[in-house]
Amino acid sequence: MRVLVALGLVLLIAGCTAVSRPFDASPEQVAAAAYKADGPPKITVFTMVNNRSMTGGHTAIMVSGSQRVIYDPAGSFKHFDIPKRGDVLYGVTPAWLQSYKSAHARSTYHVVSQEFTVTPQQAETALALVQARGAVPGSMCTNATSGVLRQVPGFEDVNQTWFPIRLMDQLAQRPDVVTDRYYENDEGDVVDGIVSAQRTAASAGE
Incomplete structure (x- = not known):
């Protein structure tokens, strides 16, 4: 039953590939989902790296300012409880951030x-x-x-590129970067990430 429910909620997860797009969330849905994270404003670049070939599969940016969003261009992370407009995911609470990474x-x-x-x-510019x-x-x-x-401003020296690893390597040279690598050893996909996020959100009251 849990698998059927999860499959009913989840659409797809892939890298930087073309996928069928659901309709955009309305401005009202986006506004209602807005979430502001604690702490200073931040910009975080995510790179999905193949463990075997060490090539890049996808790139996204999380912006945490007046609200926290993930810009997931050509991405496939979708769920009815996290509004998406254009390629921007809104309402990125800690549970949904963990879900995104886990997926x-x-x-x-x-x-x-x-x-x-x-x-x-x-x-705010980002x-x-x-x-x-x-x-x-x-x-x-x-x-x-x-x-x-x-x-x-402050990132004008970043060279525009098509390749995830090239962008990651550029950013690694910046003295102010804080880098983290997140691993999971399962064979799962977005279903695991969504189910995990639902459990975390329920326990946190989100």
């Missing part, structure tokens, strides 16, 4: 997080950019994320 991490991939503490102005960018076609995730990032 991408498995025996074949791990998730590299490169976090930067930024000013409120930088965060938020406006990802909201204005709109949905992109498949295979353009890193081109879109690097294109957005280089428009944020």
Whole structure:
């Protein structure tokens, strides 16, 4: 029964590939889901790295300012309880952040997080950019994320690229980067991440 419910809630998880898109969430749904994280404003770049070939499979950006969102260009993380408009996921609570990472991490991939503490102005610029960018076609995730990032003051030296590892390597050279690698050893997919997030959210009262 749990599997059937999860399958009913979940659509797809993939890397930077073209997928069928549900309708965009309404502005009212987006506004109702807004979540502001504790702590200073931050920009975090996620890179999904193949554990065998060490090649990149997907790139996304999380912006935490007046609200926390994940810009997931050409991504496939979808759930009816987390509004998505364009390629932006809204309402990124701690449970949904963990769900996002868990959905991408498995025996074949791990998730590299490169976090930067930024000013409120930088965060709001990044938020406006990802909201204005709109949905992109498949295979353009890193081109879109690097294109957005280089428009944020302080990140103008980022070279726009199509390749996740090249962007990750550029950011690794910055002195202010805080890097984390998240691994899971199961063979699961987005179903595992969603079920885990639902449990965490229930226990946290989210």
